[in-house]
Amino acid sequence: GNSVTQMEGPVTLSEEAFLTINCTYTATGYPSLFWYVQYPGEGLQLLLKATKADDKGSNKGFEATYRKETTSFHLEKGSVQVSDSAVYFCALTQDTGGFKTIFGAGTRLFVKA
Amino acid sequence: GAGVSQSPRYKVAKRGQDVALRCDPISGHVSLFWYQQALGQGPEFLTYFQNEAQLDKSGLPSDRFFAERPEGSVSTLKIQRTQQEDSAVYLCASSPRQGSGRAFFGQGTRLTVV
Numbered sequence: 001g002n003s004v005t006q007m008e009g010p011v012t013l014s015e016e017a018f019l020t021i022n023c024t025y026t027a028t029g030y031p032s033l034f035w036y037v038q039y040p041g042e043g044l045q046l047l048l049k050a051t052k053a054d055d056k057g058s059n060k061g062f063e064a065t066y067r068k069e070t071t072s073f074h075l076e077k078g079s080v081q082v083s084d085s086a087v088y089f090c091a092l093t094q095d096t097g098g099f100k101t102i103f104g105a106g107t108r109l110f111v112k113a
Numbered sequence: 114g115a116g117v118s119q120s121p122r123y124k125v126a127k128r129g130q131d132v133a134l135r136c137d138p139i140s141g142h143v144s145l146f147w148y149q150q151a152l153g154q155g156p157e158f159l160t161y162f163q164n165e166a167q168l169d170k171s172g173l174p175s176d177r178f179f180a181e182r183p184e185g186s187v188s189t190l191k192i193q194r195t196q197q198e199d200s201a202v203y204l205c206a207s208s209p210r211q212g213s214g215r216a217f218f219g220q221g222t223r224l225t226v227v
Contacts, residue, residue, distance in 0.1 A: 004155075034215070043220035044156070044204065089155050093215075099208070100146060100169065101216055103155035 002027045006090045006104035013080055014112050021075040021107045023064075023090035031094040033057075033066050033073040034101070038087045047075075047088070082111045115139075117219035119205050125225045126195045134190045134222045138207030146216060147180055147190050148204040156204050162188060195226045 007022040025031065035047040035057070048057030053068035062077045073090060090104040118137040126132050138145050144163055148156035149172075158172040164185035173180070177195075182188040192199055202223045206216035 032215075036218075044206075044218040046215060046217075049215060091155075099144065100158040100161055100172075101148075101156075101206075102158070103148075105155045106153075 002031065002092060002094060002102045004090050004092055004102055004104040006088075006107055009087075009106070009108040010110055011107060012110045012112065015082055016079045017111075019075070019077040019080045019084075019109070021088055021090075021109070023073045023075065023104060025071050025073065025090075025092050027071075027092055027094055029094060030068075031092040033064070034091040034093070035062070035064055035073070035075050036089040036091055036103075038089065038106070040086070044089070080109070080111045082113050085109055085111045117205055117207055117217050119203075119219035119222050121222060122220065123223050123225075125227060128196060128226055129194050130226075131191065131193045132195055132224065134192075134203050134224070136188045136190070136205030136207075136219060138186065138188070138205070139209075139217055140186075141209065142207035142217075143210050144208040144216075145182060145188050146206040146208075147188070148206065149174075150202040150204055150221070152201070159190070159203075192224075195224075197226050200224055200226045 003026045032051045034049045036044045037047045048059040050057040050066035056065045087106045093101045120135045147159040150156040160180045161169040162182040177193045179191045202221040204221045205219045208216045
């Protein structure tokens, strides 16, 4: 079945450091890929998405590229801020009759000033 | 409303008690999903509605869990005879049409069974 695997956290970085959170997926066909973010005390929010191979999703300085050859969708940001501290979830959605979203376990990011 | 609304935000139930969790999706959204998020984990799919039809309930963990969406808008997730392992955040999400690929999430209901 479909699945998403992302790097375990927590990830602790200093402000302005480079961020990478790895994500790989298993799916048949061509799923859509997402990164969601959950700030402390808030609900899940869509951060970015990509719907086909080689697409790059971007938002708020974050980027991820849909790599079908490596079944990956790694999240990157060139310079993190304290306000980026949150839990990040990689996810996929595919038409298996219901378009349910499959989530990774989440990666907690702490950014220190 | 502007977003997906869930109520209550917090619920404490005694073991064995029945609970009902409500979800108001974004107006006009066809698809509605329920997820269960245990502490420190990603959300796990429970069930999916397209309008009033429950098309997938493969993620419901037991027959104590029941969901409905009788008029194709508001949905209720009911858990009978709650157990401690039911303690989790229950998330509702909606999307504008089948296959839109993106879901809008509510803030969730945190259920604690004591």
